[in-house]
Amino acid sequence: MEDLLTQTKFDLLRTRLKETELPLSETAKQRGQSLLQHSDFPTRKNEAWKYTNVNGLNKLLLDGSSSNSSQPNSISNGAERLHILNGCISNQADVPGIKTSWNSLPELSTEEPFDALNLLYCTCAVELTFDDTENKTIELIFENNCNSVISPRLFIKCKKGATGTVILNFQGSERNASFINVSTYIDVEENANLSIHKIQKNGAETFDLQREYVNQAANSRFTINTFPLSGRMTRNDLFINVNGNNCETFMNGAYTLKGKSHCDNHTTVDHKVAHCYSKELYKGVIDDRATNVFNGKVFVRKDAQKINAFQSNANILLSETGTVNSKPELEIYADDVKCSHGSTTGQLDEEAVFYLRTRGLSEKSAKELLVKAFLGEVLEEVDNLEVRYYVEKQIELHFSA
Amino acid sequence: MDKSKDMIEIKNLHANIEGKEILKGLTLTVNAGEVHAIMGPNGAGKSTLASILAGREEYEITEGEVTFEGADLLDLSTEERAHLGLFLAFQYPVEIPGVSNVNFLRTAINEIREAKEEKPISAKEFMAMVREKSKIVELDSKLASRSVNEGFSGGEKKRNEIFQMAMLNPKLAVLDETDSGLDIDALRIVAKGVNTLKSAENASIVITHYQRLLDYIVPDFVHVLYDGRIVKTGSKELALELEEKGYDWIKEEIQVG
Numbered sequence: 001m002e003d004l005l006t007q008t009k010f011d012l013l014r015t016r017l018k019e020t021e022l023p024l025s026e027t028a029k030q031r032g033q034s035l036l037q038h039s040d041f042p043t044r045k046n047e048a049w050k051y052t053n054v055n056g057l058n059k060l061l062l063d064g065s066s067s068n069s070s071q072p073n074s075i076s077n078g079a080e081r082l083h084i085l086n087g088c089i090s091n092q093a094d095v096p097g098i099k100t101s102w103n104s105l106p107e108l109s110t111e112e113p114f115d116a117l118n119l120l121y122c123t124c125a126v127e128l129t130f131d132d133t134e135n136k137t138i139e140l141i142f143e144n145n146c147n148s149v150i151s152p153r154l155f156i157k158c159k160k161g162a163t164g165t166v167i168l169n170f171q172g173s174e175r176n177a178s179f180i181n182v183s184t185y186i187d188v189e190e191n192a193n194l195s196i197h198k199i200q201k202n203g204a205e206t207f208d209l210q211r212e213y214v215n216q217a218a219n220s221r222f223t224i225n226t227f228p229l230s231g232r233m234t235r236n237d238l239f240i241n242v243n244g245n246n247c248e249t250f251m252n253g254a255y256t257l258k259g260k261s262h263c264d265n266h267t268t269v270d271h272k273v274a275h276c277y278s279k280e281l282y283k284g285v286i287d288d289r290a291t292n293v294f295n296g297k298v299f300v301r302k303d304a305q306k307i308n309a310f311q312s313n314a315n316i317l318l319s320e321t322g323t324v325n326s327k328p329e330l331e332i333y334a335d336d337v338k339c340s341h342g343s344t345t346g347q348l349d350e351e352a353v354f355y356l357r358t359r360g361l362s363e364k365s366a367k368e369l370l371v372k373a374f375l376g377e378v379l380e381e382v383d384n385l386e387v388r389y390y391v392e393k394q395i396e397l398h399f400s401a
Numbered sequence: 402m403d404k405s406k407d408m409i410e411i412k413n414l415h416a417n418i419e420g421k422e423i424l425k426g427l428t429l430t431v432n433a434g435e436v437h438a439i440m441g442p443n444g445a446g447k448s449t450l451a452s453i454l455a456g457r458e459e460y461e462i463t464e465g466e467v468t469f470e471g472a473d474l475l476d477l478s479t480e481e482r483a484h485l486g487l488f489l490a491f492q493y494p495v496e497i498p499g500v501s502n503v504n505f506l507r508t509a510i511n512e513i514r515e516a517k518e519e520k521p522i523s524a525k526e527f528m529a530m531v532r533e534k535s536k537i538v539e540l541d542s543k544l545a546s547r548s549v550n551e552g553f554s555g556g557e558k559k560r561n562e563i564f565q566m567a568m569l570n571p572k573l574a575v576l577d578e579t580d581s582g583l584d585i586d587a588l589r590i591v592a593k594g595v596n597t598l599k600s601a602e603n604a605s606i607v608i609t610h611y612q613r614l615l616d617y618i619v620p621d622f623v624h625v626l627y628d629g630r631i632v633k634t635g636s637k638e639l640a641l642e643l644e645e646k647g648y649d650w651i652k653e654e655i656q657v658g
Contacts, residue, residue: 356500
């Protein structure tokens with residue numbers, strides 16, 4: 001009975017959201033609703049959300065009225081582009097490989113309440129398909145300039161033997177206070193090679209919750225580079241199932257936090273079968289009162305022999321008041337594997353700062369140079385130079401602001 | 402003494418670190434065009450002097466003053482001192498992974514130029530300078546563009562210090578035990594670099610424990626630093642005397658005096 005009487009935080013949030021106009025099957029709708037009715041916002045008692053509090057979602061006003069585009073930055077020159085303004089597709093072009101109109105959205109396939117919320121209040125759904133070896137680049141530009149709900153549902157399919165690159169370019173106006181809630185389903189088929197670059201340059205008051213559900217088939221290669229650069233709160237959940245043999249998986253992340261920003265990267269790689277390689281490198285700098293959470297989990301299942309899995313997280317605190325909670329986790333059930341993980345959190349090398357200052361660099365530019373060098377290790381992993389230069393520039397702007 | 406030639410004037414300098422007094426009234430004047438050697442036993446305060454001149458913040462100055470080209474040096478930040486033309490060659494140069502030697506030098510040169518309200522150095526001019534100056538210390542141009550001191554041998558690190566000095570063209574260079582950890586060949590190259598850069602407009606303070614370096618860098622004055630003060634000043638022959646007799650006779654002389 002209690003269930004019915006108590007208003008949950010999800011109930012409260014939902015009163016302010018607009019139901020999706022996209023076609024949903026009755027079963028999808030019911031499943032989503034029932035999942036949300038039996039859930040509430042995660043609390044500290046929930047291990048996966050121990051350090052991340054989403055209660056602030058209910059304080060967002062979300063009262064923005066539609067607004068015109070103000071010429072967003074695109075990253076890639078040669079890419080097919082889709083412009084999504086405040087959650088809605090604004091250049092409805094029919095391009096092969098980009099599907100934006102639907103007869104019915106796919107059913108809900110997770111038990112995750114925020115995924116259900118994404119579906120029921122979906123503002124746009126996009127399916128990207130790569131089916132040849134051309135290595136086409138598709139850039140989705142999410143321009144957010146009014147305080148609204150942005151709830152895209154993305155499906156990325158890299159077909160057998162195909163190669164593709166996706167840039168997810170989130171950019172919010174400076175003080176933007178939106179609620180971004182993205183679900184992305186990714187299929188990397190046999191012998192396929194998919195790279196995703198995700199840039200989260202959100203407005204200072206924006207909450208951004210994103211989930212990627214990845215399935216990798218045999219002999220495939222998957223790379224995801226994540227750059228949470230600004231925003232009030234950013235939470236990324238990355239789930240990668242490595243279902244086939246001889247796969248390669250690369251996860252890189254670089255983050256720059258200041259002010260009251262909170263950033264939480266949760267990653268899970270599940271090595272279900274043998275002979276695979278995964279490598280994860282997340283690095284970031286934390287200033288002011290910002291907080292960062294990293295949780296990286298690697299499973300190596302019982303019969304998944306000959307796995308090489310490497311994971312590393314490194315943080316630099318630029319202030320006395322910043323916080324880092326870093327938790328690397330390995331769960332290994334096979335006996336012939338090579339896995340390592342590591343996590344470090346420290347300050348900038350004061351001796352190096354002094355050395356640079358004796359050469360005439362101001363304290364600020366000395367620190368900036370050292371921070372860039374620290375994050376540079378991640379950026380060197382980014383083979384797409386347009387993305388790399390864009391992110392480098394954003395990091396520079398972060399420090400000059 | 403012609404006052405206009407005064408480059409740096411250190412007067413009655415007293416300094417503490419963690420409550421322990423290291424410098425106890427050090428006085429020294431260096432003029433343009435001069436090379437001064439400071440020698441002394443371990444713990445005399447040699448590296449402390451270098452650190453204080455460069456602006457290391459751990460030290461507390463309790464008394465005295467330092468005037469550099471008319472400016473109150475102790476009032477300036479480390480980088481402001483560099484902008485005015487002060488350079489410290491480190492006893493232990495720092496390794497900085499990921500920061501390229503030439504990139505940071507270009508930033509340094511431009512910040513110094515900006516402080517002087519000069520326009521930034523062009524890429525072409527800069528690269529020509531790198532080529533020219535790296536030759537002085539026989540530093541491989543590949544090393545010049547690698548990460549600062551990362552994976553350099555002891556000799557390469559010290560040569561890199563002198564390379565940076567050549568690039569920044571300071572008025573006053575303080576060389577803190579630049580000879581430590583160097584073999585004879587490296588020592589000769591480093592000394593040659595320092596000698597090549599010597600001019601009537603600049604000066605150097607060479608801090609060393611051994612006389613060896615002074616065979617290659619010939620000083621105009623040799624000072625003995627003992628227990629936080631300059632206790633004896635002489636010509637380059639004083640260094641030879643110290644090498645022969647050690648520091649004990651100085652200690653005795655002071656106690657007698």
